[in-house]
Amino acid sequence: MKITKITSQIKKPGRFNVFLDEQFWLGVSADTLARFKLYDGLELSDNDASEITKAEIRSRLIERAYTYVSRSMKPRAKVRMYLKNLLFKKKGDWLGDFNVKSFEETIEEILDSLEKTGAIDDAAFAKSFVEIRANRKQRSHSVIMKELLQKGINRETAENAISDSGCSDLEMLKTLLTKKYGNIEVDSKDKKKVRYILGKGFSWEIISQLTAHD
Numbered sequence: 560m561k562i563t564k565i566t567s568q569i570k571k572p573g574r575f576n577v578f579l580d581e582q583f584w585l586g587v588s589a590d591t592l593a594r595f596k597l598y599d600g601l602e603l604s605d606n607d608a609s610e611i612t613k614a615e616i617r618s619r620l621i622e623r624a625y626t627y628v629s630r631s632m633k634p635r636a637k638v639r640m641y642l643k644n645l646l647f648k649k650k651g652d653w654l655g656d657f658n659v660k661s662f663e664e665t666i667e668e669i670l671d672s673l674e675k676t677g678a679i680d681d682a683a684f685a686k687s688f689v690e691i692r693a694n695r696k697q698r699s700h701s702v703i704m705k706e707l708l709q710k711g712i713n714r715e716t717a718e719n720a721i722s723d724s725g726c727s728d729l730e731m732l733k734t735l736l737t738k739k740y741g742n743i744e745v746d747s748k749d750k751k752k753v754r755y756i757l758g759k760g761f762s763w764e765i766i767s768q769l770t771a772h773d
Contacts, residue, residue, distance in 0.1 A: 560608060562601045565592070579603070586653055591615045617665050619653065620645070624669055625678060634684045635670055636711020642666050685712050685720035693726040697735035700728055702760030728765045735759060736769070745769045 564578040568586065575592055577585050587597070595611050603611075620642050627633065627641055646653075646662060673679045685707055692698040692706065700721050707717035733743045735756075745752060747770045756766055 560603045560605075562597060562599055562603065565597065565599055579608070584608075585612055585615060587611075587615050588618065591618070613662075613665060616646075616653065616662060617669065619649075620662075620666065620669055621672070624673060628673065628678050632684050632687060633679060634681050634710050634712055635674065635679050638673065638679055639666060639670060639711075642669070681712055681716050682720065684710075685716050686723065689720045689724045689726075693721075693724055693731055697731045697738070697759065699731065699760030699762070699765075701762070728761060729768060732756065732759075732761050732765055732769065743769055 560579045562577060562579060563581050564576075566576045566578075568574040568576060573589050575587055575589070576583060577587055577597060591597070591611065591614060594614070595607075597611070623645055624638060624642060628638060633641075643663075643666065670679065688707060688710075689703055692703045693700075698706075703721060704714075704717055707720070708714065712720075736743045736745070739755075740752070745756070745766055747753065747767075753766065757763075
């Protein structure tokens with residue numbers, strides 16, 4: 560393979576389009592261009608092309624990942640999905656043609672790096688999420704657990720976050736009822752109220768502790 564043309568990107572100063580055998584191959588930064596000493600007429604082996612591609616895509620993914628997590632706390636699974644979707648969207652722009660799956664290992668390495676720097680922290684995310692859902696929204700433990708698992712938090716981390724919160728379902732239900740109705744009494748015959756409470760994920764076992772007994 561031979562580099563047959565290198566052109567500057569009009570909309571992105573400092574970036575360049577590299578063509579292999581007259582076909583668009585890869586968009587690269589000035590750093591990549593200099594690092595690998597790319598120039599028109601340079602012969603590249605398959606290994607050369609693979610190394611350059613992975614280095615450039617990795618650099619872009621890292622930059623995008625840090626920008627993404629800087630906006631708000633994100634769990635590892637969500638960042639992984641963001642990076643995979645980004646590759647799909649940029650297919651044909653960043654790289655002429657490639658298999659997204661071939662970058663899965665690169666993505667995991669980036670996620671490991673983000674964890675080491677504390678940029679992503681599933682335990683911290685789970686703790687914050689539980690605080691919001693339990694203390695501010697008064698959701699039951701079962702609902703919070705389901706939501707955390709859906710966000711890709713592993714069960715052990717989710718269980719620890721819920722346990723460490725110190726909020727029992729009963730206390731959260733009392734807070735919910737006080738905010739909604741001004742009292743904590745529950746009449747089992749009040750179907751609308753009972754449905755509302757069940758809809759928040761509280762079990763009948765918890766609800767029954769607040770029902771009036773004759």
